[in-house]
Amino acid sequence: MTAQLDKANLFTMLVRGLFRRCARCGGKGAFYTGWIKKSDRCKTCGFKWERNLEGFQLGAAAMNIMMTGGSLLFVMGVGVVATYPEVPTWPLIAIVGSVALIVGIGGFPTSYTVWLAIDLRLRPLDESEVADAAEHARS
Numbered sequence: 001m002t003a004q005l006d007k008a009n010l011f012t013m014l015v016r017g018l019f020r021r022c023a024r025c026g027g028k029g030a031f032y033t034g035w036i037k038k039s040d041r042c043k044t045c046g047f048k049w050e051r052n053l054e055g056f057q058l059g060a061a062a063m064n065i066m067m068t069g070g071s072l073l074f075v076m077g078v079g080v081v082a083t084y085p086e087v088p089t090w091p092l093i094a095i096v097g098s099v100a101l102i103v104g105i106g107g108f109p110t111s112y113t114v115w116l117a118i119d120l121r122l123r124p125l126d127e128s129e130v131a132d133a134a135e136h137a138r139s
């Protein structure tokens with residue numbers, strides 16, 4: 001089972017992260033017990049996601065900023081192109097502001113699970129982490 005867990009490619013892991021699943025095992029909900037509340041281990045494979053807390057939090061925050069900024073640029077670009085040359089400034093600002101709130105707050109858990117996929121690819125689990133996860137996995 002362990003060999004299969006760590007064989008997923010980056011694309012599979014990113015897709016799992018986009019759907020708030022564990023990047024390692026694909027378990028539903030990953031380590032989330034609520035929208036924002038997290039447990040310290042994946043509910044399915046027992047993987048402890050807090051491997052390097054400070055660095056991981058910074059990466060997840062950066063992921064949230066990139067997701068929010070990317071969606072802002074996309075919505076603003078579509079709004080400007082669709083309404084050019086009479087661009088409705090204030091309605092567009094209201095829409096872009098709403099998107100910032102929705103993606104920024106709503107995408108909070110997704111930014112963690114997507115970053116987890118990247119973090120796992122950059123720093124694969126070592127033997128002790130794999131053994132620790134197997135010890136805490138749901139059987």
Ligand SMILES: [Zn+2]
Pocket residue numbers: 022023024025026027030042043044045046047
């Ligand atoms: Zn898992």
